[in-house]
Amino acid sequence: MNQHTDLAIHGGAKTVTRTFPWPIFDESEVQAVMQIVQSGAWGNPDCKGEVEAFEKEFAAYCGTRYAVSCVNGSVSLRLALIACGVKPGDEVIVPPYTFIATASTVIEANCVPVFVDIDPDTYNISPEAIKAAITERTRVIIPVHFGGQACDMDRIMDIARRHSLRVIEDAAHAHGAEYKGRKLGSIGDIGSFSFQSSKNLTSGEGGIVVTNDEQLYQMMASLRNVGRMEGGQWYDHYNPGCNYRITPIQAVLLSHQLKRLEEQTRTRNSNGLYLNKLLSTIDGVTPLPRGFGDSLHSYHLYIFKYDKTQFGGVPKDEFVAMLAAEGVPCFKGYPHPLYRQPLFQQKNFMCYAIPDEVDYSSVFCPVAEQACSEEAVWILQHAMLGTREDMESFARAIFKIQEAVRRVPTPAAL
Numbered sequence: 001m002n003q004h005t006d007l008a009i010h011g012g013a014k015t016v017t018r019t020f021p022w023p024i025f026d027e028s029e030v031q032a033v034m035q036i037v038q039s040g041a042w043g044n045p046d047c048k049g050e051v052e053a054f055e056k057e058f059a060a061y062c063g064t065r066y067a068v069s070c071v072n073g074s075v076s077l078r079l080a081l082i083a084c085g086v087k088p089g090d091e092v093i094v095p096p097y098t099f100i101a102t103a104s105t106v107i108e109a110n111c112v113p114v115f116v117d118i119d120p121d122t123y124n125i126s127p128e129a130i131k132a133a134i135t136e137r138t139r140v141i142i143p144v145h146f147g148g149q150a151c152d153m154d155r156i157m158d159i160a161r162r163h164s165l166r167v168i169e170d171a172a173h174a175h176g177a178e179y180k181g182r183k184l185g186s187i188g189d190i191g192s193f194s195f196q197s198s199k200n201l202t203s204g205e206g207g208i209v210v211t212n213d214e215q216l217y218q219m220m221a222s223l224r225n226v227g228r229m230e231g232g233q234w235y236d237h238y239n240p241g242c243n244y245r246i247t248p249i250q251a252v253l254l255s256h257q258l259k260r261l262e263e264q265t266r267t268r269n270s271n272g273l274y275l276n277k278l279l280s281t282i283d284g285v286t287p288l289p290r291g292f293g294d295s296l297h298s299y300h301l302y303i304f305k306y307d308k309t310q311f312g313g314v315p316k317d318e319f320v321a322m323l324a325a326e327g328v329p330c331f332k333g334y335p336h337p338l339y340r341q342p343l344f345q346q347k348n349f350m351c352y353a354i355p356d357e358v359d360y361s362s363v364f365c366p367v368a369e370q371a372c373s374e375e376a377v378w379i380l381q382h383a384m385l386g387t388r389e390d391m392e393s394f395a396r397a398i399f400k401i402q403e404a405v406r407r408v409p410t411p412a413a414l
């Protein structure tokens with residue numbers, strides 16, 4: 001007999017029938033790109049013109065003095081690390097619940113990623129765990145504002161200042177989000193953003209760093225443009241950089257997309273608050289609490305904790321498949337914390353100067369493990385741009401699954 005026949009995964013009607021477009025654009029983006037195409041000025045080796053114009057707009061939006069755009073949000077982390085003056089074997093503290101770039105760029109800077117656990121409430125890096133991991137080799141902390149929720153920046157900056165460490169905010173999820181009234185990315189020494197196609201501000205690919213420090217800015221701008229320096233000649237190369245430039249086509253797309261960002265962020269934020277309220281009425285789903293009250297949250301990911309005991313023992317992956325079938329744009333997230341990647345477990349460090357004694361075989365962060373395997377369910381940012389009715393339909397889809405699996409428990413023997 002077919003179980004749970006009203007569930008969409010078993011052929012029943014979907015709860016959410018609309019789709020959620022991303023990216024969002026209109027004729028103004030099309031015209032702007034067409035103008036560049038028709039001008040024939042497709043490149044921009046000086047990073048002036050449209051590229052510089054966008055950098056100024058983004059820096060102003062974040063409330064920083066400088067911004068340097070580059071090809072993606074991984075390279076932006078690499079530029080930031082190198083500009084911080086790290087040396088081979090230096091340690092960089094990172095969370096394990098994040099995209100690979102947060103840690104792999106540390107290897108690419110000849111440094112050692114030190115994974116410390118996340119906070120069980122916010123899934124952001126734990127300040128206590130940072131403190132416990134500091135050694136005389138530590139140089140940099142990379143907090144990730146996971147899903148668009150601010151890390152505890154006061155405490156992180158305080159720890160950093162006490163130990164003379166640099167802070168690079170990985171704000172790849174956090175365009176437009178705030179911490180106590182300041183834009184994320186503008187609080188540490190450097191903020192790093194991605195414009196990859198899934199991100200809240202996108203040009204398909206791209207990245208940017210922001211800073212208030214003129215020396216860091218000059219170095220990152222030089223590294224981004226084959227080691228050239230402002231005021232230097234075309235064939236004067238001072239630093240070991242590379243060609244990490246974006247094109248004017250990306251820059252004009254970003255300038256137009258940036259005009260939409262504040263309103264989109266406010267929509268996601270208020271939908272997130274509303275969905276929190278709705279989900280609090282369903283047993284076994286617990287939205288991550290808002291760490292800093294009404295600080296603007298960018299909800300690159302709307303995250304809730306799933307408790308299978310309230311869903312007839314259905315494992316998380318199966319629940320997420322059911323929810324996706326109901327039409328909710330969702331994902332089970334990272335299958336395991338970053339330190340489990342072959343890169344770290346097999347020490348595939350190739351040409352990079354990672355000390356031989358570095359060993360990840362016994363690293364274990366219980367909170368991140370639990371988030372990956374059992375708890376975390378992500379609803380994706382473009383869905384958070386829907387209406388209040390859409391949020392209600394997401395909650396209804398979850399409730400429908402709960403009703404179905406409770407009514408007909410999956411027989412263990414079948």
Ligand SMILES: *Cc1c(COP(=O)(O)O)cnc(C)c1O
Pocket residue numbers: 072073074075098099101102144170172173194195196206207
């Ligand atoms: C997307 C992302 C990046 C950078 O990604 P790119 O694809 O290189 O632009 C860095 N950190 C986090 C947490 C990310 O999600």
